[in-house]
Amino acid sequence: DVKVTQSSRYLVKRTGEKVFLECVQDMDHENMFWYRQDPGLGLRLIYFSYDVKMKEKGDIPEGYSVSREKKERFSLILESASTNQTSMYLCASSSHTSVGETQYFGPGTRLLVL
Amino acid sequence: QQQVKQSPQSLIVQKGGIPIINCAYENTAFDYFPWYQQFPGKGPALLIAIRPDVSEKKEGRFTISFNKSAKQFSLHIMDSQPGDSATYFCAASIPTGGFKTIFGAGTRLFVKA
Numbered sequence: 402d403v404k405v406t407q408s409s410r411y412l413v414k415r416t417g418e419k420v421f422l423e424c425v426q427d428m429d430h431e432n433m434f435w436y437r438q439d440p441g442l443g444l445r446l447i448y449f450s451y452d453v454k455m456k457e458k459g460d461i462p463e464g465y466s467v468s469r470e471k472k473e474r475f476s477l478i479l480e481s482a483s484t485n486q487t488s489m490y491l492c493a494s495s496s497h498t499s500v501g502e503t504q505y506f507g508p509g510t511r512l513l514v515l
Numbered sequence: 516q517q518q519v520k521q522s523p524q525s526l527i528v529q530k531g532g533i534p535i536i537n538c539a540y541e542n543t544a545f546d547y548f549p550w551y552q553q554f555p556g557k558g559p560a561l562l563i564a565i566r567p568d569v570s571e572k573k574e575g576r577f578t579i580s581f582n583k584s585a586k587q588f589s590l591h592i593m594d595s596q597p598g599d600s601a602t603y604f605c606a607a608s609i610p611t612g613g614f615k616t617i618f619g620a621g622t623r624l625f626v627k628a
Contacts, residue, residue, distance in 0.1 A: 443620040491558055506558030
């Protein structure tokens with residue numbers, strides 16, 4: 402069974418703090434993704450990575466950065482947290498395939514920025 | 516161009532009913548259309564998926580209907596059960612350097628016992 406774990410289920414931070422969200426997958430997947438989920442907006446892609454040390458911006462990268470030093474680990478960093486970054490953050494991973502792609506999601510981290 | 520439009524936002528049906536969730540897309544480069552199911556407190560999980568060369572796919576009580584010319588696809592849940600109550604996301608993938616997946620806004624389904 403594919404397992405994607407996220408370091409925290411709930412986080413409360415203050416405006417201006419630097420926030421680290423960590424994600425680990427155990428299936429040797431090449432691809433990893435960070436999304437944020439907001440009511441009525443679905444899942445929006447923040448950043449993704451197709452390989453170690455490689456990263457690509459998604460649709461809403463502003464205010465975020467990522468790090469992928471090891472294949473199994475993908476970190477999302479909020480350099481200076483703001484209240485509009487209060488959201489559910491979902492990490493996902495997938496394997497390269499020519500016929501489509503199943504993404505495996507972690508349970509999510511609910512972040513509240515005060 | 517990159518959007519996937521999903522409707523309705525929420526849906527309430529009686530047990531045994533057939534909820535239908537609809538999605539539409541613009542970009543003809545999409546070539547893989549998955550549906551994800553998300554229960555409260557969990558991440559989304561793949562439910563069923565279809566390629567555009569097929570007009571229908573069934574897995575158990577779940578069916579995807581795909582209309583390539585209209586650029587629309589829908590999820591039907593036959594004999595719905597209270598345990599199907601969840602949020603459902605349609606999505607579409609583009610094969611660019613790996614696959615980029617665009618998600619719809621989600622539909623919250625509640626099946627009344």
